[in-house]
Amino acid sequence: MSRIAATFERLKSEGRKALIPFVTAGDPRPDVTLPLMHALVEQGANIIELGMPFSDPMADGPAIQRANERALANGMSLRKTLDIVAEFRKTNQDTPVVLMGYLNPVEWMGYETFVKAAHEAGVDGLLMVDMPPEEGGGIVDYAKAVGLDLIYLVTPTTTNERFEIICKRSTGWIYYVSLKGITGANTLNVDEVAERMRWIEQHTDIPVCVGFGIRDGETAARVASVCSGVIVGSVLVNAIEKLESESAIEISSQVSKLLGDMRTAMDRA
Amino acid sequence: MTTITEDYHAHPDATGHFGPYGGRFASETLMDALDELSAMYTKLKDDPDFRQQFDKDLAHYVGRPSPLYLAERLTKNWGGADIYLKREDLNHTGAHKINNTIGQALLAKYSGKPRVIAETGAGQHGVATATVAARLGLKCVVYMGAEDVERQKLNVYRMRLLGAEVVSVTSGSRTLKDAMNEAMRDWVTNVDDTYYIIGTVAGPHPYPTLVRDFNSIIGREARRQILEQTGELPDALVACVGGGSNAIGLFWEFLNDKGVEIYGVEAGGHGLDGDDHAAPLSKGRPGVLHGNRTYIMANDDGQISATHSVSAGLDYPGVGPEHAWLKDSNRAKYVAITDDEALDAFRELTRTEGIMPALESAHAVAYAKKLAKQLGKGKRIIVNLSGRGDKDVHTVAALDGLSI
Numbered sequence: 001m002s003r004i005a006a007t008f009e010r011l012k013s014e015g016r017k018a019l020i021p022f023v024t025a026g027d028p029r030p031d032v033t034l035p036l037m038h039a040l041v042e043q044g045a046n047i048i049e050l051g052m053p054f055s056d057p058m059a060d061g062p063a064i065q066r067a068n069e070r071a072l073a074n075g076m077s078l079r080k081t082l083d084i085v086a087e088f089r090k091t092n093q094d095t096p097v098v099l100m101g102y103l104n105p106v107e108w109m110g111y112e113t114f115v116k117a118a119h120e121a122g123v124d125g126l127l128m129v130d131m132p133p134e135e136g137g138g139i140v141d142y143a144k145a146v147g148l149d150l151i152y153l154v155t156p157t158t159t160n161e162r163f164e165i166i167c168k169r170s171t172g173w174i175y176y177v178s179l180k181g182i183t184g185a186n187t188l189n190v191d192e193v194a195e196r197m198r199w200i201e202q203h204t205d206i207p208v209c210v211g212f213g214i215r216d217g218e219t220a221a222r223v224a225s226v227c228s229g230v231i232v233g234s235v236l237v238n239a240i241e242k243l244e245s246e247s248a249i250e251i252s253s254q255v256s257k258l259l260g261d262m263r264t265a266m267d268r269a
Numbered sequence: 270m271t272t273i274t275e276d277y278h279a280h281p282d283a284t285g286h287f288g289p290y291g292g293r294f295a296s297e298t299l300m301d302a303l304d305e306l307s308a309m310y311t312k313l314k315d316d317p318d319f320r321q322q323f324d325k326d327l328a329h330y331v332g333r334p335s336p337l338y339l340a341e342r343l344t345k346n347w348g349g350a351d352i353y354l355k356r357e358d359l360n361h362t363g364a365h366k367i368n369n370t371i372g373q374a375l376l377a378k379y380s381g382k383p384r385v386i387a388e389t390g391a392g393q394h395g396v397a398t399a400t401v402a403a404r405l406g407l408k409c410v411v412y413m414g415a416e417d418v419e420r421q422k423l424n425v426y427r428m429r430l431l432g433a434e435v436v437s438v439t440s441g442s443r444t445l446k447d448a449m450n451e452a453m454r455d456w457v458t459n460v461d462d463t464y465y466i467i468g469t470v471a472g473p474h475p476y477p478t479l480v481r482d483f484n485s486i487i488g489r490e491a492r493r494q495i496l497e498q499t500g501e502l503p504d505a506l507v508a509c510v511g512g513g514s515n516a517i518g519l520f521w522e523f524l525n526d527k528g529v530e531i532y533g534v535e536a537g538g539h540g541l542d543g544d545d546h547a548a549p550l551s552k553g554r555p556g557v558l559h560g561n562r563t564y565i566m567a568n569d570d571g572q573i574s575a576t577h578s579v580s581a582g583l584d585y586p587g588v589g590p591e592h593a594w595l596k597d598s599n600r601a602k603y604v605a606i607t608d609d610e611a612l613d614a615f616r617e618l619t620r621t622e623g624i625m626p627a628l629e630s631a632h633a634v635a636y637a638k639k640l641a642k643q644l645g646k647g648k649r650i651i652v653n654l655s656g657r658g659d660k661d662v663h664t665v666a667a668l669d670g671l672s673i
Contacts, residue, residue: 053572054571054572055441055567055572055573056441056446056447056450056558056559056573057450058296058450058453058454058559059296059298059453059454059457060454061454062440065440069440069441072572077570078570078571079570102557103294103556103557104556104557104558104565104567104571104572104573105570105571105572106571107555107556107557107562107571108554108556108567108569108570108571109571129296130294130295130296130557130560131294132293132294132295132296132297132300134284134292134293135292135293135294152297153296153297153298154297155297155298156298157297157298157299157300157301157302157460158297158300158301159301159304162300162301166297177297177298180298180457180458180460180461181298181457181458182454182457182458
């Protein structure tokens with residue numbers, strides 16, 4: 001069983017929901033990411049979503065775009081992102097790591113080389129923002145061969161026909177984007193999400209996690225109650241930006257504390 | 270023995286692929302909108318009412334057909350092949366860009382969406398979009414890199430006069446690619462009420478196809494005109510390539526005419542030996558950007574490069590996927606012209622023929638000068654004069670040390 005499947009199974013048996021922080025690798029500096037990942041796990045992260053920096057993050061809002069720019073300006077690269085995951089794996093063999101990003105750096109490295117390197121580094125899943133299932137043909141066989149999960153997005157504009165295609169292609173979990181728009185946009189409508197979740201859960205057994213617009217413990221808890229987990233990104237990235245000039249330890253401690261508050265709210269619910 | 274000849278008009282396939290290029294590398298939020306657009310376009314493109322409306326607008330609003338002009342004095346000075354200029358600069362708004370915006374504005378109208386958005390580099394596509402939006406009473410927002418806002422002030426003000434909101438984009442390299450990122454973000458957020466008028470033959474399927482189709486009027490006219498004027502097909506076609514919409518517009522009708530050589534001219538900037546250029550087909554490699562797979566300029570890590578060209582309209586690190594495929598299949602050759610060569614051509618055409626070309630189009634003129642000598646007297650070259658140079662006058666003046 002994959003680390004991701006095992007995580008969802010364990011959480012289910014405990015009656016808890018997955019808390020999945022997103023941070024951009026190398027933001028604001030490469031030395032921050034490893035201690036930050038460990039701190040996030042200590043504060044209750046069940047899976048870590050690590051952004052692979054890209055110069056042109058078209059689906060992200062200004063906050064995450066600036067995170068990408070900070071990381072790249074400080075020398076971050078796809079190779080270094082994989083190195084950080086390998087370092088993380090030396091002391092943590094349990095927490096799944098999913099890489100999220102845009103296709104061009106992966107195409108540049110080559111699908112086969114990238115999938116092999118990611119697997120060796122201890123990466124568990126991939127979420128490529130600009131690779132819908134229709135265009136995933138180049139990577140799917142390599143990913144399957146090493147057991148790397150391919151996670152796809154479902155949005156409020158996804159038709160039922162497309163949803164079925166996405167379900168067939170998805171492994172690991174399905175990422176439900178709760179808003180039309182870019183990351184860091186408005187606050188979501190929990191009732192709408194709940195209604196959509198009821199429909200989705202009738203049509204698939206794969207865990208569904210919800211992201212976009214989750215900014216505080218209360219929203220996290222309410223959304224988590226209708227799905228398998230929540231993804232929290234912009235709130236953490238905004239905090240990192242404010243703490244940019246602080247030490248790696250200070251950033252890790254303060255940013256992970258935000259996540260800890262969400263964990264507490266979710267477990268209390 | 271049978272010869273298998275490639276039908277260059279048989280692309281893209283049903284999913285928008287030109288060989289390995291093109292496709293639909295878009296975020297999930299846009300997939301349904303792109304499916305709807307494909308379905309609507311497939312239905313309308315052969316619809317007699319739609320065709321008639323499009324042709325009527327091109328004739329009476331744009332002013333088509335545009336002339337095919339034998340530049341006799343230029344030909345004589347160069348001492349080689351006859352130079353025919355396809356005068357897209359004479360279109361309403363001053364460039365080929367209006368062909369596409371007329372077509373897409375009709376699509377926007379049929380879709381019932383009250384708001385259109387566009388990205389623009391030199392501002393020609395922005396002006397063409399603001400123009401059709403004014404005519405149809407649509408709300409219009411144009412995204413433009415902050416650097417381009419600075420160097421294309423005239424077009425910025427034209428767009429504002431036309432009632433469009435111009436958003437200056439300060440992220441990334443502050444040029445066309447960043448404007449396109451920002452337009453994509455707008456579209457993802459407002460997909461229910463917004464139609465995105467992409468200005469070039471790039472982006473996710475079906476954009477490369479529909480933008481090509483709307484611009485292919487250029488080549489249809491040129492082919493008919495040169496046959497009327499000379500009784501024969503041309504020996505070569507030359508057009509500048511940024512995203513590649515004017516080039517594919519001229520080339521497409523001739524793709525299956527095997528005797529016609531085809532040259533796309535990229536922006537060589539300060540020269541292809543360094544990094545300061547915008548020539549992905551000459552110096553880049555295949556990758557994925559802005560919704561399609563194509564040739565791209567990026568660093569060793571796959572991060573998109575900042576590009577350079579004296580002409581804002583060519584200053585883009587990618588190129589339309591059909592050009593990538595035409596390059597690989599050897600049907601077209603892609604070459605580069607430096608800033609200095611383009612500026613020389615700008616001055617030479619202005620002084621010799623009294624036609625002031627856009628700096629983008631001046632790249633094509635500069636290459637035609639080289640090619641005219643190679644081909645020699647009695648041969649015929651059609652150069653796409655994709656736009657007029659009024660917008661570039663202050664850029665050229667600044668290079669002369671003048672502020673106007």
